[in-house]
Amino acid sequence: MNIKWNHIFEPELLNQIEKHGILTKAKEGEVIVEIGQWIKQIPLLISGSIKVYRHDNEGNEILLYFLNENETCAMTFTCCMQNQVSEVKAVASDEIEFLLIPTDVMDKWLCTYPTWKNFVMNTMKNRFNELLRTIDQIAFQNLDSRLENYLKEVSKQSGSKLLNVSHEKIAQELATSRVVISRLLKKLENDKKLLLYRTQIRLMTL
DNA sequence: ACATTAAGTGATT
DNA sequence: AATCACTTAATGT
Numbered sequence: 001m002n003i004k005w006n007h008i009f010e011p012e013l014l015n016q017i018e019k020h021g022i023l024t025k026a027k028e029g030e031v032i033v034e035i036g037q038w039i040k041q042i043p044l045l046i047s048g049s050i051k052v053y054r055h056d057n058e059g060n061e062i063l064l065y066f067l068n069e070n071e072t073c074a075m076t077f078t079c080c081m082q083n084q085v086s087e088v089k090a091v092a093s094d095e096i097e098f099l100l101i102p103t104d105v106m107d108k109w110l111c112t113y114p115t116w117k118n119f120v121m122n123t124m125k126n127r128f129n130e131l132l133r134t135i136d137q138i139a140f141q142n143l144d145s146r147l148e149n150y151l152k153e154v155s156k157q158s159g160s161k162l163l164n165v166s167h168e169k170i171a172q173e174l175a176t177s178r179v180v181i182s183r184l185l186k187k188l189e190n191d192k193k194l195l196l197y198r199t200q201i202r203l204m205t206l
Numbered sequence: 207a208c209a210t211t212a213a214g215t216g217a218t219t
Numbered sequence: 220a221a222t223c224a225c226t227t228a229a230t231g232t
Contacts, residue, residue: 143220166212177221182213198212198229 013113021099026092033090039080041100045069048096053089063173074127161203
């Protein structure tokens, strides 16, 4: 059992998690949740990170947020609590390990364990704040800062200033065209904020 | 050496 | 900011 959880959850709840959680693993790029899929379990991320995407009608993807270790998916809660299908797609960002908790079980925990309720409320709060930020950025069409934000996020995820991403990939995740990304990146390079290589970007002052 | 893919750039809408 | 068209550079076979 994850050590960090000792500080979050009460012992009794830890036992329950151990009892009901199904340990699952996935490799980078594996799709964890597809849009329209019925959700009957809640994932608790133990290690690695997950990317959560939203689709539009034309099949364009847009990156909504990252899910990190010791976190769970806020979307999943809302889905399975009301027995609805997923509105988002989740993909493993690297090697991941997670626990699957059956919905009915975790539903009971909400009433029984205050720390669980806290945990759920917290992930909801965090995700909501982050979504608001993303909406702001998209609404005000500030692609520059959205790009900078994206780069910082990816850097944080990999724990490195050297990012292995192509302009094309970035364009896809931000739902724009490669040409636009290339130009914005060029501008950032001229401002000495980063260095560009083929399929690699080195962050300097970002 | 040749084909393929990533990135840079001017012009147009 | 998006698209097109074209060029240049890097990589794979």
